[in-house]
Amino acid sequence: MLNTFVVYVENKPGVLTRVASLFRRRAFNIDSLTVGRTEKPEVSRMTIVVDADRDEALRVEANLYKLVNVTYVENITGKSSISRDLAMIKVSATHGTRSDVLELANVFRARVVDVGPETLTLEITGPEAKIDTMLEVLRPYGILEMVRTGVVAMRRGGLKTDEAAVTAAPETGAGTAAADDNVSYSV
Amino acid sequence: MIKTGAQILWECLEQQGVTTVFGYPGGAILPAYDALKYSNIHHVLVRHEQGATHMADGYARASGRVGVAVATSGPGATNMVTGIATAMLDSSPIVCITGQVGSKLIGSDAFQETDITGVTLPITKHNYLVTHASEVARTISEAFYVASSGRPGPVLVDITKDAQQSTCEFDGKPVAPQLPGYRPDLSPTPTEYKQALELIHSAKRPVILAGHGIILSGAMDEVRQFAERNNIPVGLTLLGLGAFPASHPLNLGMMGMHGEAWLNTTIQEADLLIAFGMRFDDRVTGSLKTYAPNAKKIHIEIDRAEVNKNVKVDVALVGDLKAILRELLPKLKSQERREWLAYIDRLKGDVAVRDIQNLPDNGHLYAAHVINDIWRQTLGSDTVIVTDVGQHQMWEAQYFKHEHPRTLITSGGLGTMGFALPAAIGVKAARPEAEVWAVVGDGGFQMTMSEMATMVQENLKVNIAIINNGYLGMVRQWQEFFYDRNYEATPLLSPNFVKLADAYGIRAVAVTQRSEVVPTVEMTRKHKGPVLIDFQVEQEDSVYPMVAAGAALHEMIRRPNPLEETAADA
Numbered sequence: 001m002l003n004t005f006v007v008y009v010e011n012k013p014g015v016l017t018r019v020a021s022l023f024r025r026r027a028f029n030i031d032s033l034t035v036g037r038t039e040k041p042e043v044s045r046m047t048i049v050v051d052a053d054r055d056e057a058l059r060v061e062a063n064l065y066k067l068v069n070v071t072y073v074e075n076i077t078g079k080s081s082i083s084r085d086l087a088m089i090k091v092s093a094t095h096g097t098r099s100d101v102l103e104l105a106n107v108f109r110a111r112v113v114d115v116g117p118e119t120l121t122l123e124i125t126g127p128e129a130k131i132d133t134m135l136e137v138l139r140p141y142g143i144l145e146m147v148r149t150g151v152v153a154m155r156r157g158g159l160k161t162d163e164a165a166v167t168a169a170p171e172t173g174a175g176t177a178a179a180d181d182n183v184s185y186s187v
Numbered sequence: 188m189i190k191t192g193a194q195i196l197w198e199c200l201e202q203q204g205v206t207t208v209f210g211y212p213g214g215a216i217l218p219a220y221d222a223l224k225y226s227n228i229h230h231v232l233v234r235h236e237q238g239a240t241h242m243a244d245g246y247a248r249a250s251g252r253v254g255v256a257v258a259t260s261g262p263g264a265t266n267m268v269t270g271i272a273t274a275m276l277d278s279s280p281i282v283c284i285t286g287q288v289g290s291k292l293i294g295s296d297a298f299q300e301t302d303i304t305g306v307t308l309p310i311t312k313h314n315y316l317v318t319h320a321s322e323v324a325r326t327i328s329e330a331f332y333v334a335s336s337g338r339p340g341p342v343l344v345d346i347t348k349d350a351q352q353s354t355c356e357f358d359g360k361p362v363a364p365q366l367p368g369y370r371p372d373l374s375p376t377p378t379e380y381k382q383a384l385e386l387i388h389s390a391k392r393p394v395i396l397a398g399h400g401i402i403l404s405g406a407m408d409e410v411r412q413f414a415e416r417n418n419i420p421v422g423l424t425l426l427g428l429g430a431f432p433a434s435h436p437l438n439l440g441m442m443g444m445h446g447e448a449w450l451n452t453t454i455q456e457a458d459l460l461i462a463f464g465m466r467f468d469d470r471v472t473g474s475l476k477t478y479a480p481n482a483k484k485i486h487i488e489i490d491r492a493e494v495n496k497n498v499k500v501d502v503a504l505v506g507d508l509k510a511i512l513r514e515l516l517p518k519l520k521s522q523e524r525r526e527w528l529a530y531i532d533r534l535k536g537d538v539a540v541r542d543i544q545n546l547p548d549n550g551h552l553y554a555a556h557v558i559n560d561i562w563r564q565t566l567g568s569d570t571v572i573v574t575d576v577g578q579h580q581m582w583e584a585q586y587f588k589h590e591h592p593r594t595l596i597t598s599g600g601l602g603t604m605g606f607a608l609p610a611a612i613g614v615k616a617a618r619p620e621a622e623v624w625a626v627v628g629d630g631g632f633q634m635t636m637s638e639m640a641t642m643v644q645e646n647l648k649v650n651i652a653i654i655n656n657g658y659l660g661m662v663r664q665w666q667e668f669f670y671d672r673n674y675e676a677t678p679l680l681s682p683n684f685v686k687l688a689d690a691y692g693i694r695a696v697a698v699t700q701r702s703e704v705v706p707t708v709e710m711t712r713k714h715k716g717p718v719l720i721d722f723q724v725e726q727e728d729s730v731y732p733m734v735a736a737g738a739a740l741h742e743m744i745r746r747p748n749p750l751e752e753t754a755a756d757a
Contacts, residue, residue: 008368009368010367010368013316014304014316017305017308018308021308021309025309055495055499058494058495059492059495059496062490062491062492062494063492065370065491065492066490066491066492067368068312068313068333068366068368068369069368070368071367071368072368
């Protein structure tokens with residue numbers, strides 16, 4: 001199953017290589033990895049989606065923690081969180097199909113970001129599944145080009161992700177996960 | 188005061204308590220070597236950078252202090268790779284310092300440029316590239332802290348030539364590490380302690396699996412109290428040997444592929460395994476599918492990533508072993524376990540005990556005899572044995588009884604040939620008062636025998652016992668057992684080791700008869716300088732018992748009937 005990890009790392013050269021090297025070295029399967037700045041200049045934040053069973057996911061977490069430049073790791077799979085992927089999709093759009101494509105874009109709340117004589121380029125943001133569905137629907141029209149950013153994710157609720165679990169003992173896999181109560185369910 | 192990066196480097200090493208480094212100079216590290224004149228640190232010139240890393244490793248394992256190796260960029264740095272990987276797999280705290288081309292040249296494929304931080308990324312606990320003098324002090328402070336804390340391991344610090352030459356203000360005060368993401372100080376929850384104690388108290392057939400972590404944590408006394416209080420027998424991993432006294436009635440010896448048959452059977456029949464600072468290596472478990480099928484498992488381990496990696500456990504206590512045992516001991520009940528211990532005693536008696544007396548005394552020289560004789564001769568003295576990997580290593584583990592920690596130093600996880608001689612030199616440098624023996628095969632010895640010159644130049648007395656069987660013995664054994672005796676590429680021609688040692692100014696003698704072993708060992712111990720002994724042993728002897736790779740732990744290949752073997756030899 002897919003596990004989503006939120007990983008805080010020191011914003012230093014080579015840290016991405018260390019994380020990527022770990023996944024290669026331990027033969028963990030990365031589905032997607034995003035990295036970017038955070039509210040603190042010295043910290044970068046990664047969202048890593050890994051295809052792993054429960055035991056393997058715990059090993060991913062423990063191994064990430066072993067990296068000296070990793071300051072915080074949380075597996076947010078199954079926890080109340082928001083995850084978003086962004087895609088740009090260039091679809092073939094002729095006279096006959098253009099309005100259909102536009103209508104579909106509307107349904108998915110995608111934005112048109114470029115119009116060419118024979119193409120429409122759509123931008124869509126949402127959970128991965130929503131984008132997958134839209135791609136499926138657009139496929140018959142002809143997808144000429146597509147790019148996705150990979151998932152970024154964040155816990156819901158008042159506490160920041162790294163504060164929410166700092167007090168909890170790291171899970172070893174031998175016990176059970178702590179209950180997750182400090183969340184709200186607003187959209 | 189304004190100082191160069193090179194000067195700061197040595198000063199910081201001194202602050203860390205470093206007195207000896209093992210290294211080899213070259214272009215990119217020359218500024219550092221030039222600044223050595225301001226330092227009291229003793230530099231040991233090695234003959235190959237791999238030797239420097241093994242020496243630092245031996246130094247660290249013998250003393251518990253961080254070992255330091257120095258090399259130049261490019262080939263100097265890449266030659267360290269094997270030694271770094273060895274230290275990584277055996278959790279040995281070493282700091283490797285390499286020179287790097289000037290920071291402006293990085294990425295240009297300059298002369299002797301290698302991306303050594305990239306190369307060593309997966310085989311170091313952490314590594315650094317330093318490009319300015321102002322980063323040197325903090326980096327060295329962090330490198331030593333990371334190498335020696337938590338689960339120890341190698342750290343590499345790559346310092347560009349301009350970082351060594353550039354200057355900055357340095358007041359000589361120690362700089363604290365700034366490592367927000369490094370938390371080596373984990374500890375278990377009260378619930379986990381309680382669960383562990385419940386499992387122990389309700390177990391009928393428990394066994395302790397004692398690993399290297401005991402020695403690294405310094406928890407020998409605690410482990411002993413724990414085992415004695417609850418009468419739990421103790422099996423040891425290869426790197427755990429010495430963590431629990433060999434002569435202790437609860438000691439069952441070494442486990443695993445070439446472990447004691449009764450111990451492997453004990454593990455398979457146990458209802459509780461209590462692992463202390465060990466990582467269920469494949470050489471210890473045999474087939475995981477059939478490993479200790481009826482046992483609950485408690486894993487006390489400092490590295491959370493080891494938990495549930497190979498063997499799924501019921502309770503994991505993650506943290507420093509000594510601290511955890513101190514927490515458990517006051518709550519640990521005294522239990523007798525007479526039935527279980529009596530059963531294990533019967534196992535010991537019932538099985539064809541691998542005893543040195545079972546070896547035919549037909550005048551041939553057996554490695555087991557040699558090692559057992561060295562043990563008997565050195566009994567009660569402060570002796571450290573350093574081995575390579577292979578048959579001689581397993582015979583050492585079986586026939587040399589280690590009472591104290593840090594008296595067996597061996598390449599366990601990586602199984603590095605050529606480790607013994609340089610590591611032994613490092614051991615002797617760390618503990619000059621100890622008697623140090625490098626026990627090596629004829630194959631492994633030839634990989635790093637150039638370090639004999641280092642030993643002579645440094646005036647260090649390391650005794651070298653070559654277990655010379657004319658084969659790459661362990662590989663030959665596998666060919667005998669699993670490849671139809673097709674001895675492809677294992678017969679090994681060696682130089683005349685006695686003449687070779689003579690060329691280095693080392694006293695040497697060849698031994699071919701058992702009767703010569705004790706007098707030669709006596710002479711070796713008395714002689715002031717190093718002695719090399721070429722023990723020309725039985726060529727096609729094998730290590731028994733043996734659990735074939737992937738077989739269940741109790742399925743052991745036993746030594747054939749010794750009487751038949753004698754007849755065949757005659």
